[in-house]
Amino acid sequence: MLCFLPGCFVLGHNLPEGERSAYALRRMRWRCRSAVGLLWLLFMGAPIPSATQDKKALEIVHRTIAAYGGEASVYLLRQKGQLRGFVKAYLEDGSTREGEITIRFLHRLEKQDELRQVELRFPNAPTLIITYDGERVWGTENGAPIVLRLRTEAAFRAELKHNYETLLRYREYKAEVKYVGREKRSGIDVDVVDLTLPDGSTTRYFISARTFRILHLEYDVSVPSVRKPIRFRDSFYDFRVVQTTLVPYRVERYEDGRLVQEIRFTEIAYGVQIEEAQFRPSGSGDGKRL
Helix, strand or coil: CCCCCCCCCCCCCCCCHHHHHHHHHHHHHHHHHHHHHHHHHHHCCCCCCCCCCCHHHHHHHHHHHHHCCHHHHHHHHCCEEEEEEEEEEECCCCCEEEEEEEEEEEEECCCCEEEEEEEEECCCCCCEEEEECCCCEEEEECCEEEECCHHHHHHHHHHHHCCHHHHHCCCCCCCEEEEEEEEEECCEEEEEEEEECCCCCEEEEEEECCCCCEEEEEEEECCCCCCCCEEEEEEEEEEEEECCEEEEEEEEEEECCEEEEEEEEEEEEECCCCCHHHHCCCCCCCCEEC
C-alpha cells in the first residue's frame, strides 16, 4: 500500500507510449524504496527502548500513537504541512486581540528536528513572522528583520520540543517515558505520562484513559532575567481526522494558569509543497526588538 504514493505518474508524460509504462514502473519502485527506507530508518535504525523504560507508560504511548493514525501516519504523512486559522490573544490588561495565523513546518527525520514558521496577521498591525531555520529563531515585521524579545524566543524554542507530536515521535527523539498515575481533569479520567528528552527537558502529558487522545500537556520554560520558570499548558479540543491522522482543531495556551492564547484552525493540510528555503531569512541586518 505504501507504493501508491501521490505523484508516481506525473513525470514522463512526454515519453513514447512504449517507454511510458516502464518509466512509471521505475518511478513507482523508486517511491516504494524511499518509503521502505524511511520505515527502515524508523523501525530498524531507531534505538530499541531500554529495559528502564516504563512498561505501563510504553503501553499507553503506543495506544496513543495508534489513536493518532499509527506510526506510518506520523512518520510518512506528518513530515511537512500547513495549518491556517484564527488566533485570539488574551492580554494582561483584560483586553483581547483577534487575527489570523498560519503555521508551516518541515520535519527532518535525519536531523531529528523540525523547521517551523508562524505568521501572524492582526488588524491595523504589521504582519509578524517568526521562524526556526534549524539553527536560530528569527523574526520579521512586514518583511523587515526584527530582534525578538528573550521571552518570545524562549517560548518559541520550547514549543519546538514541548508539543504533542514529540510524544508520537518518542522513539525518534530517544526519549524516556514514565507513568505518573491516573487523575481526573474536568471530570475525565486521564493517564499522566512524563516524557524526558536526552537534554533533560521534560513534558507532562495528560492522556484520555478512554480515547487515548492527548488532552493537555505541561512544561516549564526558563527565561533570562525572569526569576522563576514559566509554567506553560496547552489544552486540545475538537479532534478531527485529516488525511488518516488525528488533529486537534482548537488549542488553548496558558501561562502560569492564565489563558493567553486560543487558536481555532480552519484548514490543515499535510504533504504540501514546502522547501527548506522557505525557512531561511531573505536578508540580514539589525532589527527592532519585539
